[in-house]
Amino acid sequence: MTIKLGLVGTGTVGGGCIDILNAHADSFARHYGINLELVRVCSRNPEQAQAHGVSDIFTDDYQEILSDPDIDIVIELIGGTTVARNVVLGALAAGKNVVTANKALMATHGQEIMEAASAAGKEIAFEASVGGGIPIIDPLKHCLISNEILSVMGIVNGTTNYMLTNMAEQGSDYSEVLREAQLKGFAEADPTADVGGYDAAAKIAILASIAFNSRVTLDEVFTEGITHISPVDLEAARDMGYCVKLLAIAHRTAEGIDVRVHPTMLPLTHQLATVNGVMNAIYVVGDAVGETMFFGPGAGAGPAASAVMGDVLDMARRLQAGVSPLVGCTCTDDLPIVPMADLKTKYYIRFTVADRPGVLSATAGVFAKHDVSVRSVIQRGQKSGGIVNLAYVTHTARESNVRAVLDEIAQLEDVLRDEPSVIRVED
């Protein structure tokens, strides 16, 4: 029996999938008895199809894939949440199994898609949507299910990790490393999704939903990007024995799911602190297993295609055996999301302020007024042009109080010269 594949999207990842099939289809048959055949490829770019030698099975209309009765598995790799949603829901409705790498789609319309798959009695798999080539969704859905998962924290965006690593190592500033990342192809021309933390937010929504058996959607994830991080913050972190990472964090707490994405100071002794450059890693804590970490390349043709084709092969194995889907939606609980205002953690807050007497006492007074206990305040970096950096580190404080401090300091006359840099501390 041969499992027939329809591929929608021939960009980087789609091309990588074709490459894997060309290289290893014989091995898949020999090692695992899995026979795959790519029978139809859809794209807006016939040139891409041509470049991968699949012009003979090319179409520019994805409906031709959905309506082809021979196709068993549809691979959706076009991204976005509009056409991609139609492709995925249409494929399921047409009785096909689906593999996707689409994080935004799963983080936004995950429930609808899981329900559609269940109604159709078909499978949906999306390993490549988080962490590129790193196996993480399958381990969470299979290997670790004997645990109550307590935390999932990840460096799940390679662009920002590359930028923060370079800022720390070279002391370059944000706009410099962004330009460098763009030149090297590690950042998009419009980098908003990466540097704003939205890409990471989609990924932690997916991971938290699986880890805690409770649906978390993209819009429920508090998200802060790295655009206000400066080398002076990374230097301060280093002095304190920390590094700064854009962390996607999800903790199970007594009050519900604490889920957020923001720049985070992490002790240099933490395993996630060893993850540099474009690499990704997801750190999972379970009540039985303790700490585990899954490390690898978070993006790129080969890594993402490795995950997509891993899903396809495992699915094909079941289809060949005539097995109905074994794992559907596991979001059986309905845990609340902890309001960000209730977060209790430590804060590093750097203010760029006017270099004049009274600023320290004025700002310190605002911390005191809102019951935010200050552990240290230090002037950092060079004075220049009448401007100076004041870096506060707090004891454990409530986010709502810290917000009140930030709001009130922003109102002080002739104090702030720029947006403050807020970095929460994860111990």
Place this chain on the structure above:
Amino acid sequence: MTIKLGLVGTGTVGGGCIDILNAHADSFARHYGINLELVRVCSRNPEQAQAHGVSDIFTDDYQEILSDPDIDIVIELIGGTTVARNVVLGALAAGKNVVTANKALMATHGQEIMEAASAAGKEIAFEASVGGGIPIIDPLKHCLISNEILSVMGIVNGTTNYMLTNMAEQGSDYSEVLREAQLKGFAEADPTADVGGYDAAAKIAILASIAFNSRVTLDEVFTEGITHISPVDLEAARDMGYCVKLLAIAHRTAEGIDVRVHPTMLPLTHQLATVNGVMNAIYVVGDAVGETMFFGPGAGAGPAASAVMGDVLDMARRLQAGVSPLVGCTCTDDLPIVPMADLKTKYYIRFTVADRPGVLSATAGVFAKHDVSVRSVIQRGQKSGGIVNLAYVTHTARESNVRAVLDEIAQLEDVLRDEPSVIRVED
């Protein structure tokens, strides 16, 4: 439908499994629709059964578990390769599925057991046999199968990693850290299996068999332990930008499988170099995915039980659905093992020699004679009692030539004062 379990072995890991069942059986039913019931427990120690509150289902005869027609899954946690082999083969022959944590058994009798499972149409799972709680066998058997795996390298023995970490950090010598590890319960009273590298050898045999689709058995793994490593070696490594780890290594090469366990100098920039103390990690390189690493606790009640119960749950999911085994033995190829004599790598070799003129030239002459090109030689550590350490680092050389050098230097009159410390370099 309830899946009934028979547990053989109530030591650390068996106790951990009972704890997980007690804590989470309700969650397994709610989240995954998996219903588990422990119906029989076998052990040589009724006290252990009593301590875990399972005296009512206790037996000291494992045949009672094999012959119980109600039992669906037998969990073998007694270790060793004699009784355990009888339990596992007996259970399969009796039509039961089997989960085991037994690395020695799988690395020695893996083929026989896989064939017995296949003949019986039953499943055998052994995630806990490598890396404790770290998911690695399932990712290799599912997530990464779209890759040709090029390398698997692991820090898979917590005892030796703890000892090497402490020797490096504290400068303590081998016998000191061994004693400390024994006091803390990280090393056995008879530490041979750990410090001799045999535990790691069993694990890499299992990983290589899966990764390369070709059976590797324990006796085929070249194995060297850490007993000759001294703080002076770790200091030398540090000076060169390396750390020393007991690595279990398996590479796919044009000549076959290069598989071995020995102390290894690893660049400090390598991701495995960040794995310290009792933690384990397995580093996998695939042709599509590139570098990945799986990190976590390699031993302990909770971690090992997490892996065992993960296998049990995933198996139970299939049994409840009436699904026949989906993945059997995948050792479809028959790759040769590369003879250790043919290995080509760089070597660090420290000789403890008599502190007298002529020793340097005599030893250096032997390297030259056997065509082993020396990159550096340096006197390391303190002279004491007429003894001095000479540390050679070679360029890439052939193992057989290096062996000839070592043999000949051992024969030199009045030169060696102790066994040399040989550390291969992995770049």
